[in-house]
Amino acid sequence: MVKKDTRNLLIEKGLEIFLTKGFNNTGIQEVLKEVGVPKGSFYHFFKSKDDFGLQVIEAYSERSKEHMESIFSDASVPPIERIRNFFDSALEKMRDSGFRGGCLIGNFSQEMGDLCPVFEKKLESKIRTMVSHIADCLDEAKKAGTMKNTQSSQELAEFLVDGWQGALLRMKVAKSERPLLVFLKTVFTSVLV
Amino acid sequence: MVKKDTRNLLIEKGLEIFLTKGFNNTGIQEVLKEVGVPKGSFYHFFKSKDDFGLQVIEAYSERSKEHMESIFSDASVPPIERIRNFFDSALEKMRDSGFRGGCLIGNFSQEMGDLCPVFEKKLESKIRTMVSHIADCLDEAKKAGTMKNTQSSQELAEFLVDGWQGALLRMKVAKSERPLLVFLKTVFTSVLV
Numbered sequence A, B: 001m002v003k004k005d006t007r008n009l010l011i012e013k014g015l016e017i018f019l020t021k022g023f024n025n026t027g028i029q030e031v032l033k034e035v036g037v038p039k040g041s042f043y044h045f046f047k048s049k050d051d052f053g054l055q056v057i058e059a060y061s062e063r064s065k066e067h068m069e070s071i072f073s074d075a076s077v078p079p080i081e082r083i084r085n086f087f088d089s090a091l092e093k094m095r096d097s098g099f100r101g102g103c104l105i106g107n108f109s110q111e112m113g114d115l116c117p118v119f120e121k122k123l124e125s126k127i128r129t130m131v132s133h134i135a136d137c138l139d140e141a142k143k144a145g146t147m148k149n150t151q152s153s154q155e156l157a158e159f160l161v162d163g164w165q166g167a168l169l170r171m172k173v174a175k176s177e178r179p180l181l182v183f184l185k186t187v188f189t190s191v192l193v
Helices: A003-021 A028-035 A039-045 A049-072 A079-096 A104-112 A117-144 A153-174 A178-191 B003-021 B028-035 B039-045 B049-072 B079-096 B104-112 B117-143 B153-174 B178-191
Strands: none
Touching (some): A003 A039, A003 A104, A028 A039, A079 A153, A104 A117, A104 A153, A104 B153, A178 B153, A178 B178, B003 B028, B049 B079, B079 B153
């Protein structure tokens, strides 16, 4: 196994376990055991567990970033529809996972927000990226006259991203898509109109 | 110290630490040390750490329940204003805590939703109580003709409770009241109108 593969495997397994069990509740030993690599190998790639966590966030965001860009840059789709497509694709992902796990950025924000300033800063910047894509679409929709809501696009985009995180949070105890569907229905019938 | 006091002290300290550090990240030993009681005393009151966590949720909800009832049963205040008062009082609490901690029910939902069915069920029932108070106000507002939004009160109430949890989550990384203010502004200018 080449070194690059080992790093990727550790990141993948870390992401999978962090999504279900959280960061503090996961031991490095558990990740190593699942991947089948020795401790020394881990410390070759990561300075510490925190460093590992931050790199898992980075890998997760990199993937989401490509996905978001493909949806949000599709100028053939009206801007409000692009936002809808983004949330619909996230809903599909949650269906596939049996309404478990949720969003790593949201989970870590809840878990690590008060505990680690480095996590706090990284998570905030990842949230800002999501917000900014949505705000751009809202600006476009306003210019095109397809949305009457005059509240600032930045505020509305923050409201949507936060609301989605809240719906994901309840999804985890309801183990159903209902919180996500209620979110989508309310947003597209009451807010982005 | 009488027994009842010891139990209350353990619950209080548990609540305080769980709010900042989470459930899995907190050792019983830490709570015992802070309160200054021996391990045997803990197991006199609680069967296990899970049982302790569930009783902390119960105590937290009992307090919130009284607070909610005092706000939501005040018929001298118009129903939409009662909802506003509820969120405003929660905002005040967050200001007092320096935008840390958040809501125990939301935090535990994120952390324990996928890990422990007993927590899952208890948390869902606590969320349902919040939702039901808000839905009742929305029904009243519709009857009084002070709200035009025709979406079901139950759905709107779920949307509000989830959105608030999402705003609290971002508050923890933003360390500011902005997510909460954006939530309130959007809800009271776009949703409950």
